[in-house]
Amino acid sequence: MIVARGVHKHYGSIHAVDGVDLDVQEGELFGLIGHNGAGKSTMFKMMLGLIPVTAGDIHIDGAPVGSAGGDFRAVRRKIGYLPESVVLYDNLTGLETLHFFSKLKGVSPKDNATLLERVGLAHAAKRRVREYSKGMRQRLGFAQALLGTPRILFLDEPTSGLDPEAIRGFYAILRQLKSEGVTMIITSHILAEIQERVDRLTIMAAGKVQATGTVQGLREQMDLPLWFSVRVAAEDFEAVRAALGHLPVAAIEARDDHVAVQCKRDTKMAVIAALATLGDKVRDLNVREPSLEDVFFGFSD
Numbered sequence: 001m002i003v004a005r006g007v008h009k010h011y012g013s014i015h016a017v018d019g020v021d022l023d024v025q026e027g028e029l030f031g032l033i034g035h036n037g038a039g040k041s042t043m044f045k046m047m048l049g050l051i052p053v054t055a056g057d058i059h060i061d062g063a064p065v066g067s068a069g070g071d072f073r074a075v076r077r078k079i080g081y082l083p084e085s086v087v088l089y090d091n092l093t094g095l096e097t098l099h100f101f102s103k104l105k106g107v108s109p110k111d112n113a114t115l116l117e118r119v120g121l122a123h124a125a126k127r128r129v130r131e132y133s134k135g136m137r138q139r140l141g142f143a144q145a146l147l148g149t150p151r152i153l154f155l156d157e158p159t160s161g162l163d164p165e166a167i168r169g170f171y172a173i174l175r176q177l178k179s180e181g182v183t184m185i186i187t188s189h190i191l192a193e194i195q196e197r198v199d200r201l202t203i204m205a206a207g208k209v210q211a212t213g214t215v216q217g218l219r220e221q222m223d224l225p226l227w228f229s230v231r232v233a234a235e236d237f238e239a240v241r242a243a244l245g246h247l248p249v250a251a252i253e254a255r256d257d258h259v260a261v262q263c264k265r266d267t268k269m270a271v272i273a274a275l276a277t278l279g280d281k282v283r284d285l286n287v288r289e290p291s292l293e294d295v296f297f298g299f300s301d
């Protein structure tokens with residue numbers, strides 16, 4: 001649905017995007033992550049045709065972005081965009097704001113009240129935006145992006161300013177959109193939040209793609225170690241060490257009421273089998289997989 005090939009963007013001497021390739025499939029929830037200044041927003045703006053590429057090609061739904069012909073204009077109507085900072089007019093109410101954006105987008109305003117309800121703003125439809133909290137503004141921005149039932153959504157830091165409950169509600173809407181086949185590309189700095197939710201993601205650093213894949217695929221590619229936390233009584237710490245002694249485990253550390261064990265993924269099942277020989281001595285067992293944050297730092301540092 002979204003294909004970028006060899007995309008570059010120069011701002012004078014700054015190489016903001018440096019040879020990026022991207023492939024986002026139809027119906028996919030795709031993450032784009034990276035440090036501040038990695039080039040994510042610049043990529044977004046080029047994919048939306050808001051700024052020209054310095055070099056390379058971007059196609060959305062088969063149409064070349066920014067082309068003079070009608071192809072991209074038709075595709076543009078299927079796109080919704082939530083920018084990093086939405087410009088809203090303080091004097092308008094929430095509903096008036098949506099009416100304003102409907103006019104700009106050339107879509108009927110008839111479903112705007114329902115849209116406000118969908119993003120949890122029905123109660124504030126008639127309040128002026130000036131009185132909105134940061135999270136409410138963000139929700140209104142999201143409603144604006146959903147105008148005209150887009151088939152492709154670009155969401156730049158969509159959950160910034162939202163509280164945990166609102167974040168959950170936001171992703172529930174994304175799940176629903178996904179079930180309707182909407183293609184979504186999302187940036188976020190909150191890695192814990194997106195690691196369970198995106199289908200695949202790309203890690204960018206200094207304008208370049210460092211890695212692309214599923215969270216699990218990237219974990220395996222990096223071959224980062226995982227941690228076991230083995231809860232045992234203090235007098236059984238040594239039994240754990242002895243049971244694991246023959247295995248290639250990188251670290252065994254006795255802590256308060258458990259033993260922490262670090263090992264590579266290919267040793268995971270052998271560790272579990274060895275711990276099983278300890279029977280009731282093992283009171284509980286937790287395995288911590290490397291987080292997306294661990295993967296991110298592995299690829300972007």
Ligand SMILES: Nc1ncnc2c1ncn2[C@@H]1O[C@H](COP(=O)(O)OP(=O)(O)OP(=O)(O)O)[C@@H](O)[C@H]1O
Nearest residue numbers: 011014016034035036037038039040041042043084
């Ligand atoms: N209009 C511009 N003029 C000059 N330089 C720019 C412009 N827009 C972005 N840049 C530069 O391009 C680089 C990439 O910026 P971009 O905003 O794309 O990063 P980002 O990954 O979205 O960062 P953040 O997470 O902070 O939003 C940065 O070095 C930035 O300073």
